[in-house]
Amino acid sequence: MTGPDYNQRLAGRRGVVTGAAKGLGLAIARRLLADGANVLLVDKDPMVLSHIGTREFPVSRAFALVKDLAEADAARFVFSKAPEALGTADILINNAAWSFHKPMLEVTFEEFDTVVGVNQRAPYFLAQEFLRQLSRAANKPPDSAIVNIASVNALAGNPNLVAYAGTKGALVAMTRAIAVEMKELGVRVNTISPAAIETFHTKQLIASGVIDPPKLLEPYLIKRFASCEEIAELVAFLCSSAASYVNGANWVIDGGYMAQ
Numbered sequence: 090m091t092g093p094d095y096n097q098r099l100a101g102r103r104g105v106v107t108g109a110a111k112g113l114g115l116a117i118a119r120r121l122l123a124d125g126a127n128v129l130l131v132d133k134d135p136m137v138l139s140h141i142g143t144r145e146f147p148v149s150r151a152f153a154l155v156k157d158l159a160e161a162d163a164a165r166f167v168f169s170k171a172p173e174a175l176g177t178a179d180i181l182i183n184n185a186a187w188s189f190h191k192p193m194l195e196v197t198f199e200e201f202d203t204v205v206g207v208n209q210r211a212p213y214f215l216a217q218e219f220l221r222q223l224s225r226a227a228n229k230p231p232d233s234a235i236v237n238i239a240s241v242n243a244l245a246g247n248p249n250l251v252a253y254a255g256t257k258g259a260l261v262a263m264t265r266a267i268a269v270e271m272k273e274l275g276v277r278v279n280t281i282s283p284a285a286i287e288t289f290h291t292k293q294l295i296a297s298g299v300i301d302p303p304k305l306l307e308p309y310l311i312k313r314f315a316s317c318e319e320i321a322e323l324v325a326f327l328c329s330s331a332a333s334y335v336n337g338a339n340w341v342i343d344g345g346y347m348a349q
């Protein structure tokens with residue numbers, strides 16, 4: 090028996106990736122395309138459009154949509170546009186998020202509302218629309234998957250991240266509950282909880298002194314940030330048929346941060 094064709098493990102699949110203008114979301118979209126999927130990149134940042142038509146994002150298989158996912162109509166809008174580009178999507182990657190570092194005692198009502206809106210409410214309603222279109226589809230895709238990008242902050246406390254941590258914990262809990270409620274539909278729903286990743290965002294935090302890398306990496310067994318590609322690799326695995334027995338789980342990928 091031969092194993093899966095690793096390079097085309099997502100051939101024929103149709104994915105929606107949020108927060109794909111840059112950082113991890115862009116790397117995930119690139120990975121899914123390289124593995125054979127057609128992909129719709131969604132972001133509020135119009136920069137998302139600039140990737141389409143490049144070698145890695147060919148116009149025949151990569152599509153982009155500018156939308157602020159905090160808006161009430163966002164999920165419905167995305168899944169009204171997705172069929173034109175993709176047909177019935179069978180992969181949803183909830184990656185877009187807003188993080189901010191602020192002492193708990195100073196966080197405003199508006200900031201709390203925004204972080205919950207982007208990081209928790211948007212993934213919920215995107216999953217709802219994704220599952221609705223799958224349950225309506227005449228020809229159900231044989232394999233379908235949701236991957237929610239959480240954080241080790243869902244599992245371990247860190248100062249100045251209380252509101253953000255709460256949304257990521259909610260994602261882990263929601264993932265399990267969706268997997269259970271939707272089991273008849275055959276959709277696999279998993280969370281990934283990364284520790285520090287080298288992204289544009291983290292580089293900005295280092296430059297502005299919010300993050301001190303040696304201090305941050307002190308509890309890590311592997312003394313470096315993850316690359317976006319290392320996380321994207323796990324996302325692609327969870328979407329593929331190689332992960333056909335994986336459902337309702339939280340995948341910690343953290344350089345050993347949680348080990349001690």
Ligand SMILES: NC(=O)c1ccc[n+]([C@@H]2O[C@H](COP(=O)([O-])OP(=O)(O)OC[C@H]3O[C@@H](n4cnc5c(N)ncnc54)[C@H](O)[C@@H]3O)[C@@H](O)[C@H]2O)c1
Nearest residue numbers: 108110112113133157158159184185186240285286288290
């Ligand atoms: N960078 C890290 O160290 C780290 C660690 C653990 C988890 N994560 C998680 O990984 C994911 C990606 O992180 P990143 O560092 O690449 O983030 P990033 O800030 O670099 O990118 C996030 C993307 O989401 C988009 N976005 C934000 N709000 C949006 C909205 N309302 N509507 C549409 N798009 C929106 C942004 O425009 C951006 O392109 C996030 O879920 C984050 O919480 C990141």
